[in-house]
């Protein structure tokens with residue numbers, strides 16, 4: 001196949017789009033990336049000044065592009081992440097493929113009717129990346145001046161991100177929403193775009209209320225507290241208490257050893273597991289493993305302490321909850337559930353100092369509404385008087401996927417229903433949408449590394465390395481994953497987190513690529529060592 005003749009379009013030049021482009025270039029394709037922004041990096045291009053990585057650096061790196069030696073921080077700041085991504089794009093020639101300031105405003109599949117498509121038993125008609133050749137995508141792409149061009153593509157990869165673009169704003173009964181408020185209401189996304197200097201100027205001397213308690217909310221509150229101190233404390237309205245932890249070490253034990261190795265995955269049920277693994281997970285479910293290595297005189301001594309899961313929870317939670325207790329901020333759900341859903345935030349620097357001195361004030365309330373003077377919360381008769389309210393309430397990542405399609409047909413099938421996960425086989429391919437893939441929707445504890453491996457898998461598929469199973473088999477597999485997500489992520493199952501099953505997931509990709517999924521040397525290393533990008537450096541996919 002002449003790869004350079006196939007027109008592949010990538011939408012978005014964040015961490016995922018860059019990885020997809022690099023992997024395709026390696027396979028001889030000449031993709032084009034349409035990027036709405038004027039810079040690359042996606043979320044890392046526009047975050048508050050104090051935002052740092054929350055994943056430890058070694059897990060947030062492309063397998064073939066280590067961080068420079070000058071970066072030694074465990075959690076590099078956003079400027080360092082952006083510089084790293086710039087360097088990656090330059091080094092591998094990805095930069096030359098990007099058309100900045102080009103937003104895809106709609107796309108339509110042309111050449112095959114909806115009824116025919118809906119009846120296909122094989123994905124895209126034959127299970128192959130470019131289908132039967134009858135259909136192609138037409139993309140409407142708007143430039144910065146609003147001029148719209150039409151581009152054709154044999155394959156489209158959506159890397160439009162999940163935590164940017166479409167803000168998630170809660171809904172309110174009539175007269176109780178932002179319209180009732182006399183002050184300014186913005187989303188953390190608008191604050192981040194403004195840049196810290198302007199943002200802090202805006203907040204200086206003002207009564208600011210931040211809604212939310214995860215990463216964006218915490219960072220905005222930190223910047224507000226920095227500029228206003230205790231004169232005008234920043235109020236945070238916390239609806240759900242989350243695990244906000246300083247790092248991943250509890251009582252001296254790196255907690256990733258509890259969930260980022262194969263042994264940890266043996267303890268939980270996996271999609272498509274066989275009888276033996278099912279038995280193991282059932283028997284071991286109440287167990288968790290804390291294992292510690294010591295090296296004495298070059299001899300590795302290895303301890304395994306098996307404990308009831310509640311003991312693990314108590315062990316790590318007892319450590320992390322020490323500062324949280326004081327402010328009644330210990331979550332109702334376990335740390336295990338938080339890890340399963342990737343709903344964890346690393347505490348911004350001086351967070352507890354600010355709570356102590358009173359430059360940040362917490363208000364816990366399940367519901368809230370607006371009035372003329374500010375925000376009304378449960379149990380208080382007078383409002384939190386505010387000049388500015390900032391929503392740190394996250395994003396509607398699935399709406400972004402849906403809205404990129406023009407036809408009602410694709411819109412209706414792109415993101416599933418509220419009771420299902422977003423239907424993506426291998427967290428990448430919608431069984432009913434031909435010649436298209438999504439990278440960066442499903443979440444993991446280290447999204448860059450997950451996106452890279454997924455991009456490698458996809459590039460191999462586009463190269464003709466393997467054929468997809470039929471539509472029914474893909475749907476069955478998606479359902480198996482959905483069952484696990486519902487089991488371990490509870491009400492957050494639509495986050496499609498593979499956090500606790502990332503090795504199982506990687507194994508599936510490896511097998512599809514004809515590679516050995518066991519990447520470690522030796523039985524114990526395979527079972528107990530943490531898996532990360534370094535394990536996939538020398539992955540050489542083979543044609544099936």
Ligand SMILES: Cc1cc2nc3c(=O)[nH]c(=O)nc-3n(C[C@H](O)[C@H](O)[C@H](O)COP(=O)(O)OP(=O)(O)OC[C@H]3O[C@@H](n4cnc5c(N)ncnc54)[C@H](O)[C@@H]3O)c2cc1C
Pocket residue numbers: 011012013014015016017034035036037040041042043044047051052053054055060102103104105159160161162163164165215216404439440441444445446447448451
């Ligand atoms: C504050 C914050 C901190 C985070 N920290 C971590 C962390 O520590 N570890 C971790 O693993 N993850 C973290 N994440 C998650 C983060 O989103 C991912 O790690 C990763 O950066 C996502 O990359 P992406 O390329 O998939 O999406 P994005 O970074 O969102 O990039 C999407 C790109 O697509 C472009 N785009 C969107 N729509 C269109 C369109 N229609 N046309 C053209 N271009 C378009 C956007 O402009 C953007 O550049 C964090 C997220 C946030 C918001």
